[in-house]
Structure formats: C-alpha cells, structure tokens
Amino acid sequence: MxxxxxxxxxxxxxxxxxxxxxxxxxxxxxxxxxxxxxxxxxxxxxxxxxxxxxxxxxxxxxxxxxxxxxxxxxxxxxxxxxxxxxxxxxxxxxxxxxxxxxxxxxxxxxxxxxxxxxLPTQTVLDAMTSGADIERIPEVTRELTGTDKVESFFMAVYAEMTRAYQERSGATPEDLADVAVKNSAHGALNPNAQYRRALSRDEVLAARLVAPPLTTLMCSPIxxxxxxxxxxxxxxxxxxxxxVRIRACALGSGVPGAGAPAIPLERRTAEAAYAEAGVGPEDLDVVEVHDAASPNELIMYEELGLCGAGEGPKLLASGATSLGGRVPVNPDGGLVSRGHPVGATGCAQLVELVTQLRGRAGERQVSGARIGLAENAGGYLHPDPAACTVTILAGAGA
Amino acid sequence: MxxxxxxxxxxxxxxxxxxxxxxxxxxxxxxxxxxxxxxxxxxxxxxxxxxxxxxxxxxxxxxxxxxxxxxxxxxxxxxxxxxxxxxxxxxxxxxxxxxxxxxxxxxxxxxxxxxxxxLPTQTVLDAMTSGADIERIPEVTRELTGTDKVESFFMAVYAEMTRAYQERSGATPEDLADVAVKNSAHGALNPNAQYRRALSRDEVLAARLVAPPLTTLMCSPIxxxxxxxxxxxxxxxxxxxxxVRIRACALGSGVPGAGAPAIPLERRTAEAAYAEAGVGPEDLDVVEVHDAASPNELIMYEELGLCGAGEGPKLLASGATSLGGRVPVNPDGGLVSRGHPVGATGCAQLVELVTQLRGRAGERQVSGARIGLAENAGGYLHPDPAACTVTILAGAGA
Structure with missing residues (x-):
C-alpha cells in the first residue's frame, strides 16, 4: 500500500x-x-x-x-x-x-x-447523548444506574465502567485520582491545554461527585x-x-447487548492496529488514550497491552506512564486536562504524537520518542463504545 | 488503480x-x-x-x-x-x-x-436550510428574493436559478412544466416511486406556486x-x-460569493468525471440528474454537455431524454416523482443506473444501456451548490 x-x-x-x-x-x-x-x-x-x-x-x-x-x-x-x-x-x-x-x-x-x-451545560450534556442510540437511552440509563435521570449520561456510563474495573482490579479511589493528578501535571506543561494547574490527590478526591466514584476533576470538561x-x-x-509515518489507523465499531464479544472494542481495534503496523505494545514510546473520565486510562493500559490484567494501578504507581517514565501516556494532559472538544479530540491526540515524534514538545518532550499510539473511542452502544480508532505513528528515526 | x-x-x-x-x-x-x-x-x-x-x-x-x-x-x-x-x-x-x-x-x-x-412541514423546510451556511441565510434570502422570509429557502434558490436560465435560454413556463410531465411518466413505471401518475402540462402549470415560476408539481416532495x-x-x-463497474466518482465543493468560478460546480465536477472515465457525454446511454426542482434538469443537460448552451428546451422537446429517446434522463422519475429523501438520493440514483445497466428495469428499461451517469448536487453556498458528485458506471458490455 x-x-x-x-x-x-x-x-x-x-x-x-x-x-x-x-x-x-x-x-x-x-x-x-x-x-x-x-x-x-x-x-x-x-x-x-x-x-x-x-x-x-x-x-x-x-x-x-x-x-x-x-x-x-x-x-x-x-x-x-x-x-x-x-x-x-x-x-x-x-x-x-x-x-x-x-x-x-x-x-x-x-x-x-x-x-x-x-450554551447551558444541560443542553450540551443532552446533546452528547446523541452519541448513543437515543431510543435506548432510557433503558440503558436504568440498567446502569437504577434511576431514570442522570446529570450526564456519559459520565454515568464511565462511572459504571470504573466500578466494574475496581471490582476486577482492586483499584482504589486514590488510584483513580492519581490518573488525574498525573495528567494535570502533564497539562501544566502544555500551552494549549484547557487546565494548566497540577492537582493534588486530595483536591481530586474532594471535588464534587458527578457520578460515584467520579469527581468533576476526573471528568473531561466542556x-x-x-x-x-x-x-x-x-x-x-x-x-x-x-x-511522521502513519503505520496503522484501525477503525472498529461496537456491538450492543448480549451479542458483544468478550474482548472489548478498544482491544479488538488495538490488535488490528498492532498487526497492521507490525509493532507491539513493547515498542511504544508515547501513548495517547481516550480518558473521557480519568479511570478509563487505567482500563486502556490493559486493553492496549501496556500491562497485564489488573495491573493498571501498579503501572501508574510505578511512574512508567508519567513524563520521564518508560512509556508516557497523555503527555499533553489527556482529555481531562487538555480539554475534550468532542470532534477535535481525535486530531488533537495525533497532533500531540506528531509533536512528540518530531522532538518539538518542549517541556513535555518524551525523550527519544520514535513510535506513538493514539486510542480514540466514541459513543456508546452498551457495553461497547460505538466507534474506536487506534492509530500508530512512527517518527523519522523509527 | x-x-x-x-x-x-x-x-x-x-x-x-x-x-x-x-x-x-x-x-x-x-x-x-x-x-x-x-x-x-x-x-x-x-x-x-x-x-x-x-x-x-x-x-x-x-x-x-x-x-x-x-x-x-x-x-x-x-x-x-x-x-x-x-x-x-x-x-x-x-x-x-x-x-x-x-x-x-x-x-x-x-x-x-x-x-x-x-413532522410539521415547516420544521422540515427549516431543517433543510442547514444545507446552507446558516449565518448567511438571511443575507442570501434577501439577495435572491428581496424579502426576509420564504416558504422554502431551497425552492427560492431553485426559482432564482430557473429565472436566470429562462433569461439566457428563452425557456418558457411550458418547457419547465414539460420536464415534470416527462419525469412523471417515467415515475409511473417505477414501483418504488413516491408518485406514480403521469401528469399533464396543464396540471403542472396550474398547481400552486411555491416560488415563481416553480409550482408544487415541479418541486421534489418531502x-x-x-x-x-x-x-x-x-x-x-x-x-x-x-x-457494474465504477468508471469515475468525482467529488467537488462549491465556492461562495464573488470568487466563484464562471463555470458552475456541476460542470467542473462532470468534466473531472469524464476525464477519469475516459468517456464523453456522447457515450452516455442513461443519465440521472439532481432535479430537486424540475427546471434544473434543463440546466443539467447543458452542464453535462448533453446539448449546447441554451439548447435544453430543444433537447427535451425532441424526446431524446424521454424513455425511448437517445439518452433517457431520470428514467425512475427523478427527484420530483421518485421522491427526494435527502440522504438517500445519491444512492437511489446509482441503484437506478445499476438496474438499467443490468437490463433489469422492466417497463422503464433503457434498451441496450451500457454507460450511465449520475449527477448529485447538494447544499448551497451561493452561487455554487455546496457539494456535487458525478459518477459514471459501465455495464458488462461496455
């Protein structure tokens, strides 16, 4: 090709x-x-x-x-x-x-x-629901939350994913907060980020609960x-x-209901991208993931193969995914600190990877970055996202 | 390729x-x-x-x-x-x-x-305006009609195009009506058409005026x-x-305002498609054009090169574009008789061409059809449409 x-x-x-x-x-x-x-x-x-x-x-x-x-x-x-x-x-x-x-x-x-x-915040949150099957939203909301009305449909979805992840991995509220802490420190180094202040764990945990266990400081902003x-x-x-060479750009769509494969859409799409690019997770120098809510980054560590099942919190705590670590994730602050203007996010992740692979990321440069991956998921079909792309880029030296 | x-x-x-x-x-x-x-x-x-x-x-x-x-x-x-x-x-x-x-x-x-x-008709007509630059609609409406409010923005646009065409070609109201008459006769042979009754010229001219000179029977229906x-x-x-082989599928976008080229978008796109396919208008056996309003078909005869400038009415009157003629246009009834569910129209035109090129069009079959063309325009940037495709297909014998 x-x-x-x-x-x-x-x-x-x-x-x-x-x-x-x-x-x-x-x-x-x-x-x-x-x-x-x-x-x-x-x-x-x-x-x-x-x-x-x-x-x-x-x-x-x-x-x-x-x-x-x-x-x-x-x-x-x-x-x-x-x-x-x-x-x-x-x-x-x-x-x-x-x-x-x-x-x-x-x-x-x-x-x-x-x-x-x-626009009024509720107008925007309601508009976001058009990323789901609008005829199924009442049914899915009730199934996820046991109630008919939630502040943010998508944060209710991410909260449920987070609770399920905590159950299978043992991740603590502090682990969840530490993702936001790390990414806020990254965002502080990004002149284009929406939020440029490094947060403390206590601040993140003490912020208003949007959908337990998610606080506002774990949720991507409007x-x-x-x-x-x-x-x-x-x-x-x-x-x-x-x-910067495009080594792979895999696209997948989700499956709703009981027919959804046991392997989540993000992992299926990542496997397709790795196969196309001829690289594996061990080859990655820098990664962008779709942390619409911070805990999702831990889940993505596992789905992308950066660590084994249940090892997300340990990988985070090791510092491997922080700037200066083995494979920095979301060096631009990710969705929560950089900001998440929905239609812009997929390109923004790739702009960051290109900037890193060119060695032009200034204070947040990942030293010697040669291969980068971006995972970008969207919409919700319950239990899969509606769509996912995984893109792998290689710099001149790769 | x-x-x-x-x-x-x-x-x-x-x-x-x-x-x-x-x-x-x-x-x-x-x-x-x-x-x-x-x-x-x-x-x-x-x-x-x-x-x-x-x-x-x-x-x-x-x-x-x-x-x-x-x-x-x-x-x-x-x-x-x-x-x-x-x-x-x-x-x-x-x-x-x-x-x-x-x-x-x-x-x-x-x-x-x-x-x-x-939905209420006005809701649908208002939604249609999102095919134009919504910030420029008041200005464009006033420029086209001298008023601030029209029943249908797009029919006001087509009415203005029609008046300009009449000026340069001498097309009469009867010529305009005869397009609808021809296509209604075609639609009567199409089991999937919205309207399946052959209309008379008098009926078309006597119908309610939507935007002079367009009557309802010259406008594509909801x-x-x-x-x-x-x-x-x-x-x-x-x-x-x-x-059926795709020989070309050219895509073009329009230019608003004074910077628009003298050659209309549809002609520019058709020229690109002819070049890609290695055929010319003289090679076409069957054609679909975007007659959102009937008179636009006459304009498209000229832009596609089926006849010379100002010769649209003569080509129509000759019977060349009717079933049985040299190059039947809109054998399925076109937008006005087949119906124009906006997002479906581009595919519907190609379904008709494929059906014709396979020789499976039944009563409305174009005898020996081997090469077909579909022109599909959309939106409005004043004076160009916002988008246009011209697709050329070839059947097995071509």
Whole structure:
C-alpha cells in the first residue's frame, strides 16, 4: 500500500473560547497545519472534516466542513463531512488515509473541531447523548444506574465502567485520582491545554461527585477547540518538514447487548492496529488514550497491552506512564486536562504524537520518542463504545 | 488503480412511510443490497452511511450508521458516517471507492437514508436550510428574493436559478412544466416511486406556486426512503451477480460569493468525471440528474454537455431524454416523482443506473444501456451548490 505521512499539524488553544466561532476555530487550526507543512491552499486535494455536535447544538448540519473551508480560504477544495461521536476526527483521518492510499488524492487536510461553550451545560450534556442510540437511552440509563435521570449520561456510563474495573482490579479511589493528578501535571506543561494547574490527590478526591466514584476533576470538561493534520503521500515528498509515518489507523465499531464479544472494542481495534503496523505494545514510546473520565486510562493500559490484567494501578504507581517514565501516556494532559472538544479530540491526540515524534514538545518532550499510539473511542452502544480508532505513528528515526 | 464494481443494490419504496423508522428503512435497503450481491453480513468490511438531517430532525446525530447497522444485523462492521447535504450518500460512495481502491477493504456497503415525514412541514423546510451556511441565510434570502422570509429557502434558490436560465435560454413556463410531465411518466413505471401518475402540462402549470415560476408539481416532495449499494474490488470476484463497474466518482465543493468560478460546480465536477472515465457525454446511454426542482434538469443537460448552451428546451422537446429517446434522463422519475429523501438520493440514483445497466428495469428499461451517469448536487453556498458528485458506471458490455 502507498505510504502516507503526516507533514503538518495545527491546533488551537483548548478551553472556553466564548468569542470564537466553530468555523473560526477550524480555520485557525487548518491554516496552521498547512503552513506547518510548508504548503499552500492550492496544494490541498481534499478536506475531511470531523465534527460531532454542531447539527444539534447550532443547527449547522450537512456542510460544516464547507463553511469552515470558506473561512480558511479553502473554498473549492472538495469536502467530506465525517461524524463518529468522540471518534469523529480520527475517523476522518481513516478516510483521508484511504483517500491517499487509493491514489485518488496526494494531499489531504483533516480537521476536527467542536464548539461546546456558550450554551447551558444541560443542553450540551443532552446533546452528547446523541452519541448513543437515543431510543435506548432510557433503558440503558436504568440498567446502569437504577434511576431514570442522570446529570450526564456519559459520565454515568464511565462511572459504571470504573466500578466494574475496581471490582476486577482492586483499584482504589486514590488510584483513580492519581490518573488525574498525573495528567494535570502533564497539562501544566502544555500551552494549549484547557487546565494548566497540577492537582493534588486530595483536591481530586474532594471535588464534587458527578457520578460515584467520579469527581468533576476526573471528568473531561466542556471545551471549544480545533486541531488539524496534513496527510501526504510519501512518494510526493515531504515538503521539507519532518514527516511522521502513519503505520496503522484501525477503525472498529461496537456491538450492543448480549451479542458483544468478550474482548472489548478498544482491544479488538488495538490488535488490528498492532498487526497492521507490525509493532507491539513493547515498542511504544508515547501513548495517547481516550480518558473521557480519568479511570478509563487505567482500563486502556490493559486493553492496549501496556500491562497485564489488573495491573493498571501498579503501572501508574510505578511512574512508567508519567513524563520521564518508560512509556508516557497523555503527555499533553489527556482529555481531562487538555480539554475534550468532542470532534477535535481525535486530531488533537495525533497532533500531540506528531509533536512528540518530531522532538518539538518542549517541556513535555518524551525523550527519544520514535513510535506513538493514539486510542480514540466514541459513543456508546452498551457495553461497547460505538466507534474506536487506534492509530500508530512512527517518527523519522523509527 | 484497483477496479471497483457495484455488485448489489437495494432500495425501499419512497414516499410517506409514517410507520417506518429511519433505522428500519436503512436496514431494509442494506439487507436487500447484501442479498442481491449474493453475500452475507460477514462479507462486509465497512459500512459508509449517508444521512443529512437526522441530527436536527430527531436528535440522533453522531452514530446514525451504527444504529442502522445494529438494526440490520451488521453490528461490529466498522462504520463511517458521512454528511454532505443532498450529496451525502454519493459522497459516501466516494469514500467507499477510496476505501477499496486503497486496499484497506475489499467489500464496502454504502447506505443512504432519510426520514422526513411525521413532522410539521415547516420544521422540515427549516431543517433543510442547514444545507446552507446558516449565518448567511438571511443575507442570501434577501439577495435572491428581496424579502426576509420564504416558504422554502431551497425552492427560492431553485426559482432564482430557473429565472436566470429562462433569461439566457428563452425557456418558457411550458418547457419547465414539460420536464415534470416527462419525469412523471417515467415515475409511473417505477414501483418504488413516491408518485406514480403521469401528469399533464396543464396540471403542472396550474398547481400552486411555491416560488415563481416553480409550482408544487415541479418541486421534489418531502419523502422517506433508503437505498444501498455493495461495492467490491473486481479482483475479489463478483459473487456470481452482474457487476457494474465504477468508471469515475468525482467529488467537488462549491465556492461562495464573488470568487466563484464562471463555470458552475456541476460542470467542473462532470468534466473531472469524464476525464477519469475516459468517456464523453456522447457515450452516455442513461443519465440521472439532481432535479430537486424540475427546471434544473434543463440546466443539467447543458452542464453535462448533453446539448449546447441554451439548447435544453430543444433537447427535451425532441424526446431524446424521454424513455425511448437517445439518452433517457431520470428514467425512475427523478427527484420530483421518485421522491427526494435527502440522504438517500445519491444512492437511489446509482441503484437506478445499476438496474438499467443490468437490463433489469422492466417497463422503464433503457434498451441496450451500457454507460450511465449520475449527477448529485447538494447544499448551497451561493452561487455554487455546496457539494456535487458525478459518477459514471459501465455495464458488462461496455
């Protein structure tokens, strides 16, 4: 298959960007990515735009990518709009990769963007439920919580996953909090992170309970932001910048109900990505995982094969996944500290990996990073997520 | 590039399907397409789902394809959700084609579906405006109509295009009506069409004016429906069915405002498709065009090169584009008679072409059809549509 590189990245600061529109966020990220690639608008053959919520939040459905493209001076570039809940923009990367490998395009821009602030919090939380089968939400809510109404459907889901994980691993509330502590320290080193203050374990545990055992400081915040990548066929040259090779981008979808496989979707997808890339968990230097709630990072350690079953808390406590450790996870702060503008997260994870693999991550640089992996899950079909991608990138030295 | 065939098609009856849900419509079409291909669910490597409006109409955004896949017994098949206004499901075909040409997948299911009835008409018409840049709608409405409020934004757009076309071509109201007359006669032969009664010119002209010169009988109706295609690499064999080769599937996006090229998006996209397929308009045996309003078919005759500038009415009057003529256009009734469930239309056009190229179109068969073209435009950026695909298919004898 034709080899494909990421030759440019762009990202906006994440957080509450009250005076900035969705289209403007997306345009900023796209413009930065094209400039970083040393290219110009006319070099872009296709834009694949990932957004999850603008249809329900703003009424701008159908042509979100075209609207952003116009804002960025990219009108006339063919546009595909891709949606896959929290996995929207890494799914867009999957499409872009196919588009280049097919020979139909040489250079493809991918942008993930989301604008969530400026609306009542409950409106946003309700809109998030469209990442689940809306006809099954009452039934799933009752099954998970024994009640009919929850503050946040998705945090109720993550709380239940966390409780099940605690049962099988013995993880303590302190273990759960320590994920947030680690990632807040990472986020403090990331100029684009929504939260840049290192938290203490006590602070995390003392914060308001959203869905036991999750406190607010273990939950990804409502955020605005955008991130973009330029993908280019390796046979077209790398326009002088440090290219990062896409070694795999596996896409999976979940199975609802009793028919769901015993192996979770994230592990199934990771196994496909490892096979495609010809690497294993022992080869990874830096990892991004989808910690929409902090404890999920412990679960992902196990599903990605970074440690054995039940060993998540031990791996965390060893410092292996902290900056300076053997395989730092979420060096940019992850979803909880960097922020989680839903449609932007998949691209944001890859922007971080590229930055690390190029050796340009400044204070949060993972020394000698050559191979990175990003896991990005989205939506919920009970018990599986609705979608998952696992992407493996390799820097120039790998 | 790897050759790709359409090896199976499925379509539901179009119309007011009040007791049928979006997921059920999609599942029916997908199940039929897989069976038509002589395949089973386990053969499908990827589902690309096209829908335009469910996010704003029902709140089910983000994972519409997964919900439909579950209904169809396709859970666990990786899903990509693609949106591009009225061009959604042909854009999904573009993605599927890239996915197979890339070597990442061998067999890809594409489904376009929309559920528009069961809601107040004005709600649906308002939702349609999300196919335009919602921030520019007041400005564009005023520029097109001189007023602030119109019954249907898109019919106001088509009315303005029609008036401009009449000025440059001399097309009369009777010419405009005759498109609807022809297509209603075609639709009468299509068991899946929403309207199956041949109309007279007088009826069409006497119907209620929606936006002058368009009467209701020149406007595509609100409809429910779904259509699906199975695409498969030619090197994987055709599972015993009559395969139809995809010779081109070009995707373009529009340019708003004064920067728009003098050549309309549909012509630019058609030229790209002709170049890719190595055929010209003179090679076409059967054509589907996006007649969201009937007069647009006359404009498309010219943009696709079926006749010269200003010759649309003459071509229509000659009978060349009627069944039995040299190059029948919209043999299934087109958007106005077949119905226009927005996200389904792109696939529905291709289902019709495949049916024709296989020689299985029954009473509406185009004799000896070997090469077909479908033009599918969507959304509006003023003056260009937001998106356009032109797909060229070739039957076994071509």
């Amino acid at each position: 034709r080899e494909v590189d990421i030759v440019g990245v762009g990202i906006t600061p994440f957080g509450k960007r009250r005076d900035t529109s969705l289209r403007s966020l997306a345009a900023d990220a796209m413009t930065a990515a094209i400039a970083d690639a040393g290219l110009v608008a006319g070099d872009i053959g296709l834009l694949v735009s990932g957004n999850a919520m603008a249809g329900v939040l703003t009424g701008q459905e159908m042509i979100r990518g075209q609207v952003a493209a116009t804002e960025a001076g990219l009108a006339a570039v063919p546009v595909l709009n891709v949606e896959n809940a929290c996995t929207s923009s890494s799914s867009a990367v999957h499409v872009a990769l196919a588009a280049i490998r097919s020979g139909m395009y040489d250079t493809v821009l991918v942008c993930g963007a989301e604008k969530m602030t400026g 955020a605005d932001g955008a991130a973009a990548l330029v993908l280019r066929a390796a046979d077209r040259g790398n326009s002088g910048r440090a290219p | 790897r050759e790709v065939d359409i090896v199976g098609v499925g379509i539901t009856p179009f119309g007011k399907r009040r007791d049928t849900s979006l997921r059920s419509l999609a599942a029916d079409a997908m199940t039929a397409a897989i069976a038509d291909a002589g395949l089973v669910a386990g053969d499908i490597g990827l589902l690309v789902s096209g829908n335009a409006m469910a996010g704003v109409l029902t709140g089910q955004e983000m994972i519409r394809g997964q919900v439909a896949a579950t209904e169809a017994g396709l859970a666990a098949v990786p899903v990509l959700n693609v949106e591009n206004a009225c061009t959604s499901s042909s854009s999904a075909v573009h993605v599927a084609l890239a996915a197979i040409r890339s070597g990442m997948y061998d067999t890809v299911l594409v489904c376009g579906a929309e559920k528009m009835t069961g 409809a429910d429906g779904a259509a699906a295609l199975v695409l498969r690499a030619a090197d994987r064999g055709n599972s015993g069915r009559a395969p």
